[in-house]
């Protein structure tokens with residue numbers, strides 16, 4: 001297995017899948033300002049996808065493009081964590097999922113800025129600027145809605161509990177994580193976890209939300225071994241034109 | 251247009267003698283090309299007319315997100331996906347500027363939204379047509395945003411300051427949308443047989459609905475006469491429709507597409523194209539609520555609003571709590 005390719009695809013797939021999920025909200029947000037903000041984050045994430053997957057395709061050297069990787073792989077070749085493929089459900093789940101990911105994304109990208117690979121460092125630096133804004137936004141919404149009304153608090157707590165089992169996968173190192181940490185391409189995940197936890201604890205406290213004391217983790221996304229049922233449906237929508245009209249230029 | 255069949259006072263334009271002194275001074279400012287600002291005195295008719303027009307325009311931007319959002323999750327490349335998200339996001343932004351412009355006239359966004367959901371206010375007929383293939387993303391950008399530009403460019407000179415300024419920002423983005431739509435069409439027309447078929451089919455379905463956007467002929471309408479005297483409407487519907495046809499026909503030829511109108515011909519005497527009028531009974535039935543997507547479009551918007559109530563309430567409650575905590579902390 002080419003660990004560098006695997007690593008790059010993981011980065012790209014996380015933002016592709018999450019960006020796609022956010023884009024499902026377009027035109028249907030709870031309030032115009034949130035609609036615009038979600039679209040903005042989706043847009044950033046699709047842009048980040050292009051950077052990561054283009055580089056992945058180059059590293060692979062098999063004459064594939066970023067679009068080929070996005071549109072012509074099946075679910076088992078996707079390498080995103082399970083967290084990002086979870087369905088939007090209500091706004092509480094959407095924004096909590098976003099917060100839990102952003103809180104990881106910012107320190108992770110920060111660490112990647114010191115990657116031995118210059119190109120990875122550059123992409124990470126560009127993405128981190130956007131991720132910082134995403135985190136500012138998602139954490140402030142978490143705080144507002146956790147505090148807000150009885151109903152908004154209840155929904156946010158429920159969303160947190162529902163998504164919590166999907167956070168562990170972000171930090172459980174596997175062979176690829178170990179290999180890219182070893183080679184200086186990417187950080188040791190445990191170091192990122194400490195910063196993630198700090199952010200999560202402090203925002204949840206401000207939001208009057210209770211952090212679940214359960215460290216059970218659902219895994220299988222970033223290895224591609226066992227995605228959720230949801231990913232297949234997402235891809236069948238996302239890839240429909242490329243699959244139906246092979247080779248067409250759009 | 252994004253605002254169709256707007257009712258004015260219904261009384262026709264007042265003559266100099268019929269106007270009060272205040273009204274005469276107001277009309278003189280408009281005639282001199284001055285901008286009316288929110289704090290200025292204005293006739294009730296002017297205010298109400300503008301609320302209807304800007305409100306309908308804002309609703310059109312918001313409901314207008316839906317036919318295109320319908321394809322965001324199926325956009326065929328990462329670049330097309332990003333462009334389409336950006337476009338739909340722009341439309342939400344247009345809605346926001348326009349609601350803000352309407353608010354300067356003394357009506358809240360919530361009131362306007364309620365009127366949309368209750369059917370008391372309309373949005374453009376065009377958004378009640380379905381988007382069925384990817385080529386529709388091309389046709390909508392090219393024709394619908396194209397038609398919107400025809401109407402909105404002159405509105406940059408409209409007499410109401412906040413509306414004119416909103417139009418300046420909006421027009422820049424609309425012309426970008428139009429180009430983006432045209433590029434999608436171009437890719438389809440240079441593509442395989444299926445893509446060419448999609449492109450022609452999209453033009454077939456959107457041509458007459460696009461012509462309807464300008465509204466029925468209003469050369470004899472008292473409402474339009476008053477709106478034009480107040481410079482909140484700058485051209486007649488027929489003028490704009492003609493301009494749209496004249497500009498669009500060569501673009502369709504360039505794409506290798508056929509406009510679905512056998513009567514369409516360049517009139518050597520006028521230099522304009524003669525064309526078939528759209529089916530106005532279809533237009534009126536859409537305004538009544540019987541278009542192919544009226545029910546669904548409103549349902550989606552109303553559902554988003556209802557399901558978002560807890561979010562809006564939560565944010566409001568948090569803001570209030572925070573303010574009172576701050577006050578308590580002294």
Ligand SMILES: [Fe+2]
Pocket residue numbers: 311340341344420424
């Ligand atoms: Fe617009």
Ligand SMILES: [Fe+2]
Pocket residue numbers: 341395423424427
């Ligand atoms: Fe537009």
